[in-house]
Amino acid sequence: MINSSCRHSDKTQCPESIPATEIKGNRYPDSRCQSESGHHAANDTCARPNRRSELRVSIDNPCMIVPVMAEGFPDTQNISVGFALDISKKGIGFEIAGDNRIATNQVVFGLETDDGEMEFVSAIVRFIESQVASQRIGAEFLPEVQQLFTTANIRPNYDCKELKFRTGLSIDALRAWEDCGVLVGALNDKILVCPQCESLPTWRLGCPSCGASSTTSDQLIHHFACANIGHASEYKTDGSLRCPKCKFNDLVVGVDFEYLSGPQRCHNCGWSDSKLSPIGNCLSCGLRFAGHQALEIVINGYDVRRLDPLVYLP
Amino acid sequence: MVTMLEDWIHWFTSLEFHQICLILLPILLIDAPRYAVGSLLMCIGDIFYDLMKVFIRCKDPQYDHCPSVCIVLAGLNEGETIGDTMESIWGTYPRMEMVIVDDGSTDGMFEVVERFAESRDNVICLRKTERGGKSSALNMALPYTNAEILVCVDTDSHLGPNAIWEIVQPFKEANVAAVSGAVIARNPFVNLTTWLQAIEYLRTIFLGRMLSDRLNLLGIVSGAFGAFRTSAIKQVHGWDVGPGEDGDLVIRLRKSGYRVKFRPYAQCFTNLPVAVGQLFKQRRRWDWSVVTFECRKHIDLLNPFHSSFTASNFFMVAERIVFTIFFQFAFWIYTIWLMFNMHQNVVYILLLNYIAYTVLEIFQYTAVLYYSLDRKRDLKIGMLIPLVPIYYLFLRTATMVAVLEEMLTRRSFRDNFVPAHVRSATWHW
Numbered sequence: 131m132i133n134s135s136c137r138h139s140d141k142t143q144c145p146e147s148i149p150a151t152e153i154k155g156n157r158y159p160d161s162r163c164q165s166e167s168g169h170h171a172a173n174d175t176c177a178r179p180n181r182r183s184e185l186r187v188s189i190d191n192p193c194m195i196v197p198v199m200a201e202g203f204p205d206t207q208n209i210s211v212g213f214a215l216d217i218s219k220k221g222i223g224f225e226i227a228g229d230n231r232i233a234t235n236q237v238v239f240g241l242e243t244d245d246g247e248m249e250f251v252s253a254i255v256r257f258i259e260s261q262v263a264s265q266r267i268g269a270e271f272l273p274e275v276q277q278l279f280t281t282a283n284i285r286p287n288y289d290c291k292e293l294k295f296r297t298g299l300s301i302d303a304l305r306a307w308e309d310c311g312v313l314v315g316a317l318n319d320k321i322l323v324c325p326q327c328e329s330l331p332t333w334r335l336g337c338p339s340c341g342a343s344s345t346t347s348d349q350l351i352h353h354f355a356c357a358n359i360g361h362a363s364e365y366k367t368d369g370s371l372r373c374p375k376c377k378f379n380d381l382v383v384g385v386d387f388e389y390l391s392g393p394q395r396c397h398n399c400g401w402s403d404s405k406l407s408p409i410g411n412c413l414s415c416g417l418r419f420a421g422h423q424a425l426e427i428v429i430n431g432y433d434v435r436r437l438d439p440l441v442y443l444p
Numbered sequence: 445m446v447t448m449l450e451d452w453i454h455w456f457t458s459l460e461f462h463q464i465c466l467i468l469l470p471i472l473l474i475d476a477p478r479y480a481v482g483s484l485l486m487c488i489g490d491i492f493y494d495l496m497k498v499f500i501r502c503k504d505p506q507y508d509h510c511p512s513v514c515i516v517l518a519g520l521n522e523g524e525t526i527g528d529t530m531e532s533i534w535g536t537y538p539r540m541e542m543v544i545v546d547d548g549s550t551d552g553m554f555e556v557v558e559r560f561a562e563s564r565d566n567v568i569c570l571r572k573t574e575r576g577g578k579s580s581a582l583n584m585a586l587p588y589t590n591a592e593i594l595v596c597v598d599t600d601s602h603l604g605p606n607a608i609w610e611i612v613q614p615f616k617e618a619n620v621a622a623v624s625g626a627v628i629a630r631n632p633f634v635n636l637t638t639w640l641q642a643i644e645y646l647r648t649i650f651l652g653r654m655l656s657d658r659l660n661l662l663g664i665v666s667g668a669f670g671a672f673r674t675s676a677i678k679q680v681h682g683w684d685v686g687p688g689e690d691g692d693l694v695i696r697l698r699k700s701g702y703r704v705k706f707r708p709y710a711q712c713f714t715n716l717p718v719a720v721g722q723l724f725k726q727r728r729r730w731d732w733s734v735v736t737f738e739c740r741k742h743i744d745l746l747n748p749f750h751s752s753f754t755a756s757n758f759f760m761v762a763e764r765i766v767f768t769i770f771f772q773f774a775f776w777i778y779t780i781w782l783m784f785n786m787h788q789n790v791v792y793i794l795l796l797n798y799i800a801y802t803v804l805e806i807f808q809y810t811a812v813l814y815y816s817l818d819r820k821r822d823l824k825i826g827m828l829i830p831l832v833p834i835y836y837l838f839l840r841t842a843t844m845v846a847v848l849e850e851m852l853t854r855r856s857f858r859d860n861f862v863p864a865h866v867r868s869a870t871w872h873w
C-alpha cells in the first residue's frame with residue numbers, strides 16, 4: 131500500500147523510497163506516512179519500503195520503543211510501550227497508544243517473549259500511521275554492523291594506542307541503557323593500572339624500596355651439626371664445602387646440610403629483605419610505582435538479549 | 445598433734461649446736477649460700493642505697509640509649525599465640541624491626557605472620573619448609589638483619605611495659621654482649637603446679653639473677669626474653685644445637701670476652717607448664733645442659749692455663765657444677781645417711797628441715813617483694829610459700845634424674861626438641 135502522505139522531498143533521501151511489493155499476512159489499513167525525524171517534508175511521491183516483500187507473521191506480544199539520541203544515549207523521557215502486530219525478517223510493525231510522536235528515527239525496539247523476557251534490536255522507523263487513539267508504526271531492523279549494541283560497543287576492548295580498555299559507546303550511555311533495562315551490566319575484570327594516567331603498566335618483581343629490578347637472591351647453607359646458617363659463599367673452599375663455624379670439611383648435601391633461600395638484595399639501593407615486591411612500570415607515562423600504589427579499576431561489560439526475528443517466522 | 449609438737453620442741457632443745465648444723469647441712473651448704481644470704485645482703489644494700497637517694501635526691505635513670513633493635517620470634521606451630529605476641533611487642537620501641545621465623549609449622553602460623561606483616565614495614569617473615577630446631581630458626585634471622593641488638597622473645601610470651609627500652613640500656617657498655625630479661629609467670633593461678641613455679645621464677649630468675657649479675661656470674665639468658673649484640677652473635681656464629689642452646693651461647697660469648705647482664709624490670713610474661721609431667725620433662729631438659737655444656741663442652745673454663753680462662757667464668761661454671769650436680773648427689777646421699785643413722789627421729793628431722801627451708805624462703809621472698817613491680821600480685825603468689833620446700837624436693841628429683849641420664853646415656857641427644865636429622869648430625873658432647 132502506498133503512503134501518499136510521505137513528506138520526503140527527495141525520494142533518494144527518504145528511507146522509505148524503495149518500491150513497494152505485495153505483502154503477505156496482515157495489511158495495514160489505509161494510512162499516512164508520518165516520518166518522525168522532522169527533516170522529511172510531505173511528499174506524495176514518496177515510495178514504499180521493501181519490507182513488505184518479506185514473509186510476515188502476525189504477533190501480538192507487548193513491546194517497548196526507546197528512541198536513540200545523539201552519541202547513542204537513550205531518550206528516557208519518550209519511551210513508548212505497545213503491542214507488536216507483525217514481524218518479518220527485515221522489520222516489524224507495532225502499535226503504540228496515544229499520539230505522541232517518536233522523538234527520533236532510530237529506535238531500540240524491545241519485544242516481550244513468551245517467557246516474559248524482553249529482547250532488543252535496533253531499528254529505523256519507516257512509517258507511522260495515526261489511528262484514533264494510537265499509532266501504527268513500521269520499522270526496519272538495522273543490519274548487524276549498524277546495530278547499536280554490537281560487541282564492540284558494549285564489551286570492553288583493549289585500545290593499543292592509549293593502553294586502556296574502552297567500549298564503543300561511552301560508559302555513561304551504557305549505564306543509561308542499563309537503567310532503562312535494555313542492557314545488563316556484568317563485571318568483566320578488575321585490573322591494576324597506573325595511578326597517574328590509568329594506563330596498563332608492565333609488572334616485575336623488584337625492590338620495594340626503590341623499585342629497581344636489578345636484585346639477586348643469596349643462597350644460604352644450614353649446617354645441621356652446629357646449626358650455623360650462612361651464605362653459601364662462606365662455605366666454599368678449594369672445591370669443597372667447609373663450615374665456617376665448626377670447620378667441618380667435605381659437607382654432603384642432605385646429610386650434613388641443606389640449602390635455604392636467603393635474603394633478596396637490591397644492587398641499586400642496598401635494600402635487603404626476604405621477598406621482592408611487585409613493581410609496576412607504566413608504558414604510557416613512564417611512572418614506576420609499588421604494587422600497593424596501583425589503582426584498581428573495574429572493567430564492566432554489558433550484555434543484551436537480542437531479538438532474532440527468524441524465531442517468529444515459519 | 446600438740447603432744448607431737450611438744451615432743452619436737454623437747455627434741456630440738458635437747459640438740460647441741462653441732463647436731464643442728466649436721467641436720468641442716470644441706471641448707472647451710474647449698475641453699476643458704478647460693479641464694480638466701482646473698483639475696484638478703486643485696487636487698488639490705490639496696491634499701492640503704494634507696495634511702496640515701498631520698499636524702500641526696502638522685503635523679504632516676506632515664507632511657508638514654510636507643511640502638512636499633514631486631515625482634516626475633518622463632519616458633520613451631522604457634523599460630524594461636526604468635527599474633528598476640530607480635531601485637532604486644534610491635535610499636536613499643538621506635539627503632540624496631542621484626543623477623544619471624546616459622547620452623548616448618550603446619551598449623552597456619554605463617555599465614556598469621558604474613559597477615560601481620562602485610563600492613564607493617566620492617567617485618568620480615570621467613571619460612572623453613574623442614575623443621576630444623578630452635579637454634580637454626582634463630583640463626584636463620586641473622587643474615588636478614590643489620591640491627592645493633594637482637595631481642596629474642598618466645599612466641600607464646602608477652603612483654604611488660606618498656607621491656608625493650610629496659611633490656612637495651614646495658615648495651616651502652618661496649619663489652620656487654622647479652623642481657624637477660626626477667627621471665628615472670630603469666631598464668632600463676634591456674635593450678636598448684638603453676639602457682640609454685642611462679643614463686644620459683646620470682647625467687648630464682650627475678651631475684652637470683654639480680655644477685656648473679658652483681659657477682660658477674662650470670663651464665664644464662666632466658667630463651668623466652670633475651671637481648672644480644674648482633675655483632676657479637678655473628679662473631680660466635682649464633683646458636684649451637686640444643687637443648688640448652690641459650691646457656692651455651694652465653695658461655696661462648698663470655699669465653700669471647702664479653703659480659704652478660706640482667707635487667708630485672710625488662711619483664712616477659714610467659715606461660716608455665718600446667719601439668720606435672722610437662723614440668724618434669726622441662727626441668728630434665730634444662731638440667732641435661734649442665735652436664736652437656738658445663739661439664740663437657742666448656743669444661744676448659746676450669747682450666748687456668750686455657751686462653752679463655754677468667755676468674756668470673758671459672759666461678760660461673762664451678763657454681764653450676766657444684767650446686768647443680770655435686771650438691772644434688774650430696775643432698776640425696778646425706779638424706780639417705782640421715783635416715784639410716786637417725787631413723788628414730790626422722791619425722792623430727794624432716795620437720796626441722798621443713799621449718800628451716802620455709803623460714804629461708806620467707807626471707808628471700810621478702811626481698812622479692814621489695815623489688816617487685818606488682819606487690820599485690822606477688823604477695824598473693826607468695827601465699828603458697830609453705831609448700832615450696834616440698835616443691836623443691838620434686839625439682840631436686842628432676843635434676844637428679846636428668847643429671848644421671850645425661851651422664852650415663854647422653855639422653856639429650858635423643859630428645860625430640862631437636863629434629864632427628866639434626867640430632868644424628870650434631871656433635872655428641
